Amino acid sequence: xxQFTTLKQSLRKLPADFYIRKATAVAKDLLGKIIVHxxxxxxYSGMITEVEAYRQxxxxxxxxxxxxKRNRVMxxxxxxxxxxxxxxxxxxxxxxxxxxGTGEAVLIRSIEPVTxxxxxxxxxxxxxxxxxxxxxGLTDGPGKVCQAMKVNRKHNxxxxxxxxxxxxxxxxxxxxxxxxxxxxxGIRKGTHLEWRYFIRDNQFVSKHK
DNA sequence: GACGGGATTTGCT
DNA sequence: GCAAATCCCGTCC
Numbered sequence: 001x002x003q004f005t006t007l008k009q010s011l012r013k014l015p016a017d018f019y020i021r022k023a024t025a026v027a028k029d030l031l032g033k034i035i036v037h038x039x040x041x042x043x044y045s046g047m048i049t050e051v052e053a054y055r056q057x058x059x060x061x062x063x064x065x066x067x068x069k070r071n072r073v074m075x076x077x078x079x080x081x082x083x084x085x086x087x088x089x090x091x092x093x094x095x096x097x098x099x100x101g102t103g104e105a106v107l108i109r110s111i112e113p114v115t116x117x118x119x120x121x122x123x124x125x126x127x128x129x130x131x132x133x134x135x136x137g138l139t140d141g142p143g144k145v146c147q148a149m150k151v152n153r154k155h156n157x158x159x160x161x162x163x164x165x166x167x168x169x170x171x172x173x174x175x176x177x178x179x180x181x182x183x184x185x186g187i188r189k190g191t192h193l194e195w196r197y198f199i200r201d202n203q204f205v206s207k208h209k
Numbered sequence: 210g211a212c213g214g215g216a217t218t219t220g221c222t
Numbered sequence: 223g224c225a226a227a228t229c230c231c232g233t234c235c
Contacts, residue, residue, distance in 0.1 A: 052227070060227070070220065087228050088218030094227085107227055143228045186227055 004115060007045070011036070011168035016161055019078030019097050023053035023104040026078070026097040028197050030106060030167070032177050034114065037149045037165045042119045044149045046111030046139060047173050050198040050205045052184045054094070056103040060190030063103020073157045074103040081165060083146070083156040090143030091152045095160070095167070109185070109196070110140045112204040113148070120148035140204050 001009075011034060019026060030048050037044040054061035062071040062084070073082040078097040082105050086092050094105035113120055113135065120138055124147050139148045146152060151165065160166050178200040183191050185206060198205045 054227075062227080065221085068220075085219065087216085087226060089216065090228050092227060141228065184227070
């Protein structure tokens with residue numbers, strides 16, 4: 001059995017109720033989990049290394065001013081993904097959390113690639129690079145994660161209980177982690193909240209601070 | 210390494 | 223109008 005098959009068989013999809021909790025709680029628990037996107041023949045997967053929580057009574061959150069055309073998915077029951085366009089150029093992927101009617105989500109800020117790495121590099125526009133240099137900076141930012149894993153606004157609202165995009169636990173990635181915490185990145189409002197969580201000493205984390 | 214500007218579209222005031 | 227949950231590339235140490 002090859003490594004790829006071993007990985008696939010070790011994946012245990014997170015249950016629906018994992019997501020029906022506060023975004024801050026879900027955020028911490030997403031660290032170390034494996035996010036998967038099956039796109040045709042490509043099996044994209046990576047370990048989540050950095051996240052940020054956004055809640056409804058939170059000035060930095062898209063849901064702060066109530067439901068709109070863009071943010072409506074944030075108000076669904078937890079367990080779907082919310083993908084939006086940022087700065088007119090990049091997509092950002094979030095995991096919606098909480099009960100139906102509450103606008104909460106967790107932004108996936110970075111992952112450590114596991115499978116589909118060559119495709120990720122190609123999707124990011126990196127060509128003819130050795131594996132080592134291709135890996136550097138490949139998925140250490142929310143826009144980069146979406147670009148690499150080929151996730152975009154067409155996936156907005158997709159349910160994580162399906163087979164297309166899902167999040168799983170894996171016995172192969174169950175080691176002890178040191179978790180770091182800080183203010184969220186790239187926002188002007190709500191900066192007093194320390195709702196960014198990341199795996200310490202992991203190179204696939206945003207380079208800020 | 211640090212800093213600064215440009216790309217580019219959407220949503221809301 | 224303008225700010226935005228970003229990234230990349232150039233310049234200048």
